Amino acid sequence: xAGVSQTPSNKVTEKGKYVELRCDPISGHTALxxxxxxxxxxxxxxxxxxxxxxxxxxxxxxxxxxxxxxEGSVSTLKIQRTERGDSAVYLCASSSPYTDTQYFGPxxxxxxx
Amino acid sequence: xxxxxxxxxxxxxxxxxxxxxxxTYSDRGSQSFFWYRQYSGKSxxxxxxxxxxxxxxxxxxxxxxxxxxxxxxxxIRDSQPSDSxxxxxxxxxxGNMLTFGGGTRLMVKP
Numbered sequence: 307x308a309g310v311s312q313t314p315s316n317k318v319t320e321k322g323k324y325v326e327l328r329c330d331p332i333s334g335h336t337a338l339x340x341x342x343x344x345x346x347x348x349x350x351x352x353x354x355x356x357x358x359x360x361x362x363x364x365x366x367x368x369x370x371x372x373x374x375x376x377e378g379s380v381s382t383l384k385i386q387r388t389e390r391g392d393s394a395v396y397l398c399a400s401s402s403p404y405t406d407t408q409y410f411g412p413x414x415x416x417x418x419x
Numbered sequence: 420x421x422x423x424x425x426x427x428x429x430x431x432x433x434x435x436x437x438x439x440x441x442x443t444y445s446d447r448g449s450q451s452f453f454w455y456r457q458y459s460g461k462s463x464x465x466x467x468x469x470x471x472x473x474x475x476x477x478x479x480x481x482x483x484x485x486x487x488x489x490x491x492x493x494x495i496r497d498s499q500p501s502d503s504x505x506x507x508x509x510x511x512x513x514g515n516m517l518t519f520g521g522g523t524r525l526m527v528k529p
Contacts, residue, residue: 339516348423348507348519349463362514397462399517406451406511410462 308332310411312398318417319388327383327414331400338381339408340373341397349397355381388418422446423510425520433528438495440523442508445489451511452484452491457522458504466493466506498527 311330319325331338337356341349351365355375363373370388375381385392395415399408422445432438440454451470455463469475469482469491481494491510495502505524509517 337515341517346521348509348521349517351516351518354514354516356515362516365516395462401515406515407453407465407468408517409465410455413462 310398310400310409312396312411312414314414315412316415316417318419320419321388321390323388323418325385325388325416327385327396327416329381329383329398329400329411331379331381331398332402332409334402335400335409336378336403337401337408338375339399339401340381340383341399343395343397343413352383385416388416390418392416393418421520422512422518423508423520425506425508425523427521428524429526430523431526431528432498434498434500436498436527438498438502438525438527440493440495440506440508440525441490442492442510442520443490444508444510444512444518446510446512447486447489449486449510449512452482453509453517454480454482454491454493455507455509455519456504457507463507495525498525500527500529503527 340352343349354362358378370386373383395413397413398411454466467482479496483492505522507522508520
């Protein structure tokens with residue numbers, strides 16, 4: 307079956323602009339996670355959804371970052387007033403109701419100029 | 420002290436040898452442990468999960484967990500050049516999110 311998909315694969319924007327990153331989880335997966343990975347480091351947790359609600363948003367770095375999952379499937383990560391330090395690969399993962407194993411999408415590489 | 424620690428490497432092994440990758444974690448209450456492989460420019464790919472003390476084998480891969488010593492390791496037998504990648508150890512410390520180590524870069528030389 308289809309894996310986790312993310313769009314766009316690459317996003318280049320200018321400092322101060324607004325961006326949206328999209329994640330479509332594996333069908334039937336109720337849990338969805340966003341992580342951010344900087345070069346040479348492991349992924350860092352941002353936010354976790356169980357169904358439509360954000361169960362844990364403790365990893366969001368500041369209030370410029372926001373994420374939604376209105377129908378319990380597709381999620382959008384929104385970043386306002388982007389800064390050069392936001393440049394990273396944004397990874398989405400999902401897991402089924404029966405396991406805590408997370409499967410990752412291909413990621414979105416965000417570059418803020 | 421980081422919550423999940425790995426030697427960054429690179430770890431260089433000859434083709435056909437056993438590669439041994441190690442990871443330590445800080446929370447004694449952790450119950451779920453994962454190894455992911457990440458090729459350059461790609462996203463993490465699950466290799467194995469392990470939940471109980473001891474060994475778990477899957478093909479050429481063996482994960483080992485010792486909760487008393489708070490370490491988890493991954494052995495790769497008969498290493499191949501295609502195994503060259505960064506290996507990420509991940510632990511569920513609290514809640515449901517994964518906490519990753521920084522990764523160990525493995526190089527398998529023909």
